[in-house]
Amino acid sequence: MLAYLVKRLGASLLTALLATFLVFVFVRMVPGDVVAQMMGQAGSDRAEEALRAFFGLDQPVWMQYFAWLGDVLRGDFGVSWTRGMPVTEMVGEAFLVTLELGLLTLALATIVGVPLGIIAGIYEGRALDTTIQAFNILGLAAPVFWVGLMILVGVSATFSWSPPLRFQGPTEDLSENLAMLLLPILSLGFLQAAAYSQFVRQSVVSAMHEDYVRTAIAKGMPTRTVFFKHILRNVAIPIVTFMGLILIQILGGVVIIESLFALPGLGRLLLSAIETRDYPIVQGALLVVVVVAMVVNLVVDLVYHLLDPRLRIS
Amino acid sequence: MTKTFDLTRWRHATGAAVTAVALALAAPAFAQDLYGPIPDDPNMGGTLNMGLLVEPPGLDPFHQAADARIQMTVLMYQGLFYEGADGEAMPLLAESYEVSDDGLTYTFKLREGVTFHDGSEMTAEDVAYSYDYIRDPENGSPGAGDFEIISNIEVVDDYTVRFTLSAPNASLPMTLGNKYGAVIPAGYFDDENAQNRMNSQSVGTGPFQLVEFNPNSNLMMERFDGYWEGNAPYLDAINFSFLPNSASMLVALRNDRIDLVNLSRPQDVQQIEGIEGIEIERFPSLNQKAIDLGAEQEALSDVRVRQAISLATDKQELMEAAIGGYGEVIGTMTKAMEERWGVPIDELPMQGVDVEQARALLEEAGYGDGLELTLTTINGYDWMDPAAVTLKEQLGEIGIDLDIQRVDLGVWIDNFRSRNMGLTFNDWASQPDPNLLFYRHFHQQPEGADFRNWNNEEASALLDEGRAATDYDERRAIYADFQMELAETVPTIMLFSADHVVVHDADVENYVQHPTGWLYGLVRTYLDDAE
Numbered sequence: 001m002l003a004y005l006v007k008r009l010g011a012s013l014l015t016a017l018l019a020t021f022l023v024f025v026f027v028r029m030v031p032g033d034v035v036a037q038m039m040g041q042a043g044s045d046r047a048e049e050a051l052r053a054f055f056g057l058d059q060p061v062w063m064q065y066f067a068w069l070g071d072v073l074r075g076d077f078g079v080s081w082t083r084g085m086p087v088t089e090m091v092g093e094a095f096l097v098t099l100e101l102g103l104l105t106l107a108l109a110t111i112v113g114v115p116l117g118i119i120a121g122i123y124e125g126r127a128l129d130t131t132i133q134a135f136n137i138l139g140l141a142a143p144v145f146w147v148g149l150m151i152l153v154g155v156s157a158t159f160s161w162s163p164p165l166r167f168q169g170p171t172e173d174l175s176e177n178l179a180m181l182l183l184p185i186l187s188l189g190f191l192q193a194a195a196y197s198q199f200v201r202q203s204v205v206s207a208m209h210e211d212y213v214r215t216a217i218a219k220g221m222p223t224r225t226v227f228f229k230h231i232l233r234n235v236a237i238p239i240v241t242f243m244g245l246i247l248i249q250i251l252g253g254v255v256i257i258e259s260l261f262a263l264p265g266l267g268r269l270l271l272s273a274i275e276t277r278d279y280p281i282v283q284g285a286l287l288v289v290v291v292v293a294m295v296v297n298l299v300v301d302l303v304y305h306l307l308d309p310r311l312r313i314s
Numbered sequence: 315m316t317k318t319f320d321l322t323r324w325r326h327a328t329g330a331a332v333t334a335v336a337l338a339l340a341a342p343a344f345a346q347d348l349y350g351p352i353p354d355d356p357n358m359g360g361t362l363n364m365g366l367l368v369e370p371p372g373l374d375p376f377h378q379a380a381d382a383r384i385q386m387t388v389l390m391y392q393g394l395f396y397e398g399a400d401g402e403a404m405p406l407l408a409e410s411y412e413v414s415d416d417g418l419t420y421t422f423k424l425r426e427g428v429t430f431h432d433g434s435e436m437t438a439e440d441v442a443y444s445y446d447y448i449r450d451p452e453n454g455s456p457g458a459g460d461f462e463i464i465s466n467i468e469v470v471d472d473y474t475v476r477f478t479l480s481a482p483n484a485s486l487p488m489t490l491g492n493k494y495g496a497v498i499p500a501g502y503f504d505d506e507n508a509q510n511r512m513n514s515q516s517v518g519t520g521p522f523q524l525v526e527f528n529p530n531s532n533l534m535m536e537r538f539d540g541y542w543e544g545n546a547p548y549l550d551a552i553n554f555s556f557l558p559n560s561a562s563m564l565v566a567l568r569n570d571r572i573d574l575v576n577l578s579r580p581q582d583v584q585q586i587e588g589i590e591g592i593e594i595e596r597f598p599s600l601n602q603k604a605i606d607l608g609a610e611q612e613a614l615s616d617v618r619v620r621q622a623i624s625l626a627t628d629k630q631e632l633m634e635a636a637i638g639g640y641g642e643v644i645g646t647m648t649k650a651m652e653e654r655w656g657v658p659i660d661e662l663p664m665q666g667v668d669v670e671q672a673r674a675l676l677e678e679a680g681y682g683d684g685l686e687l688t689l690t691t692i693n694g695y696d697w698m699d700p701a702a703v704t705l706k707e708q709l710g711e712i713g714i715d716l717d718i719q720r721v722d723l724g725v726w727i728d729n730f731r732s733r734n735m736g737l738t739f740n741d742w743a744s745q746p747d748p749n750l751l752f753y754r755h756f757h758q759q760p761e762g763a764d765f766r767n768w769n770n771e772e773a774s775a776l777l778d779e780g781r782a783a784t785d786y787d788e789r790r791a792i793y794a795d796f797q798m799e800l801a802e803t804v805p806t807i808m809l810f811s812a813d814h815v816v817v818h819d820a821d822v823e824n825y826v827q828h829p830t831g832w833l834y835g836l837v838r839t840y841l842d843d844a845e
Contacts, residue, residue, distance in 0.1 A: 030722075032722075032727055032728060036731075037371065038371075038378055040456060040727075044462070046451035047453075050451060050452050051454030082371040082378075083371075083529060084507075084509060085510070085514075085529075094529070094530070149561055152561070160568075162566055162568075162569040162571055165531075165555040165566060165572070166555065167528075167531050258530075259558045261562065262555065264528060264530040268530045268558070272529070276371045
């Protein structure tokens with residue numbers, strides 16, 4: 001088990017290193033750097049050179065990369081080039097916003113999506129299944145910005161209410177915090193619940209057609225026992241895996257929702273940093289995304305092994 | 315003889331009697347107040363919520379050129395002069411000034427009793443430090459180029475400072491305005507972390523000071539109690555929320571989360587027209603949308619081709635397509651500047667559509683069988699897409715086939731600055747002064763940047779003369795000649811100027827939008843329902 005963990009962690013580290021390097025190079029290939037942006041259409045060449053040297057942009061890219069990597073290994077992620085705030089502080093705060101949004105969305109998607117999927121699977125082919133599938137298909141097909149906008153405009157028109165604009169953390173002011181997150185969670189949660197439900201339904205349907213289920217029913221086992229002991233147990237594994245996937249998907253895809261609802265999350269921070277060519281923030285934020293994706297994958301893998309005795313590592 | 319310009323003619327909030335005699339500047343008489351009209355009896359207090367679509371990348375007036383930065387920092391920082399809405403520089407931290415006969419020495423008398431946000435008092439030493447800092451190119455300010463003409467700054471006494479120029483420059487006062495730099499305490503940038511600190515703490519002399527600036531969320535300013543000017547400002551605080559899309563902005567406006575917002579897209583304005591409790595006002599702007607014609611391209615190097623394009627362009631139709639009716643067609647200058655510095659559009663050559671003549675000019679230039687050109691537009695500039703399609707149709711009439719190419723802003727700026735722009739739409743603005751508007755863009759290299767490779771000797775000579783002349787009438791005549799040449803030989807076609815459309819709650823009183831788009835007007839704004 002330990003050897004497995006070490007191997008996994010080693011592989012993750014290499015992937016992270018490769019990812020940071022690619023990000024580092026690619027973000028510098030986009031035309032126009034932070035200095036060009038600060039200068040706009042004005043600015044003399046001498047002032048521009050001075051500023052470029054200030055940011056270290058006059059060095060070759062590989063030297064910039066190793067300087068950055070060295071700092072990161074010492075725990076120094078630098079400061080934002082436009083804001084002057086430490087990258088750890090800015091990325092950390094934004095990440096907490098996105099994490100809260102992600103976890104609450106995941107909770108909603110699970111609470112709604114899993115039961116719907118199981119019910120649809122059990123009632124395969126009947127009216128209830130068809131209704132739930134209609135919901136699923138709508139959720140899967142609708143683009144997230146459209147759903148978000150409809151919810152925002154709909155709530156505004158019906159209740160003459162819209163979310164507050166200044167984000168406050170749950171420890172600062174819980175009711176304001178939730179008021180701001182409510183609509184984004186509903187928008188994202190609707191889509192993810194649909195995806196989740198559709199996935200669970202498929203798993204349940206295929207489990208119900210397994211020989212062992214038919215055998216269990218044939219030998220007169222009570223339906224409830226069949227369901228809990230044979231179906232749910234087998235379906236549990238993909239459900240957990242899918243939960244990890246959904247979390248990664250939410251964390252990676254919140255840019256649009258964060259922009260629509262003015263949430264100061266990681267997606268929006270990343271987007272604005274790319275727009276202003278604030279490289280330290282881009283690198284820091286993407287590193288967090290990569291690491292989170294890896295950790296979630298690792299946790300899912302471990303849980304997977306725990307749930308399925310056949311995969312247990314000796 | 316030394317000319318004395320007294321600049322204290324404007325109404326002063328404290329009502330202090332102004333006795334000095336004004337001479338020289340025979341400018342059209344505009345009754346205008348600093349920052350906007352001063353209300354008789356404003357309500358004091360309250361917090362105004364303003365929505366902004368674009369967030370400033372930072373708040374450092376010395377190192378950030380972004381317009382989103384300037385529009386906010388003008389509330390917290392001040393230069394020696396204020397950019398009067400009609401194109402006249404008005405005193406801010408300066409009180410009056412004298413110019414030597416050769417136009418090379420400016421002696422500024424400073425306002426007394428001005429306090430910085432850190433509580434210290436402003437003196438001539440701070441003024442000298444601030445402008446010395448920005449004009450040194452090693453300090454990396456985008457504004458450094460504007461201040462190159464200053465060769466020396468000398469402190470005469472606590473409230474007098476003398477600027478020496480390398481050549482006469484009549485737009486010095488306007489340059490000492492609020493676009494780049496500001497007066498800050500001497501030695502501020504000695505601290506390594508000083509640039510960064512500007513995003514958490516303001517150090518200017520302006521009416522508002524910074525409270526907090528949260529990335530992708532909001533910026534809060536509060537009234538600076540030590541502000542020098544009477545009882546202004548009237549608001550206790552302003553909270554700016556950054557909402558990156560206009561749909562959420564409109565929803566927030568309807569639900570009272572936002573009291574005031576500046577909208578630019580006609581389709582957004584139309585959505586809220588007629589809603590009770592919400593008022594829409596239009597103000598002229600210094601923004602100009604243009605077609606630029608880079609002469610580095612063979613076809614565009616022929617003046618007849620450029621003239622033909624100008625004569626085939628229907629500005630009114632382009633404006634209707636691009637921004638609905640929310641703007642005004644212009645000749646060579648925006649409406650906000652035209653009265654003081656411009657030539658009326660009907661007196662300029664190459665205006666109005668004349669397809670026959672345009673065809674003849676193309677024929678003469680050897681393109682009678684047609685010509686293919688690429689028009690560049692910029693991603694994210696909404697108005698350019700409908701305008702490009704319309705222009706394609708208009709130029710099609712004279713046998714020019716336009717290929718429309720969209721590029722990212724970064725790419726566009728690179729092309730522009732390397733003088734390789736070709737045929738493109740442009741969207742820009744300047745301070746309301748003809749030298750600041752034209753010199754850098756249109757003077758031959760190396761003095762100017764001549765982005766469009768116009769390389770026009772006659773026009774460059776006029777720009778030099780206009781810059782050196784100090785008499786208003788003389789300057790006006792020189793710039794009129796320049797604008798005739800600009801219209802005649804077409805390095806650019808100024809199309810129209812989009813109005814600032816301000817949408818606000820009925821409780822918001824006395825907000826006047828400055829033509830630059832900067833938020834000066836908030837200094838004079840008050841709330842009806844203020845406690």
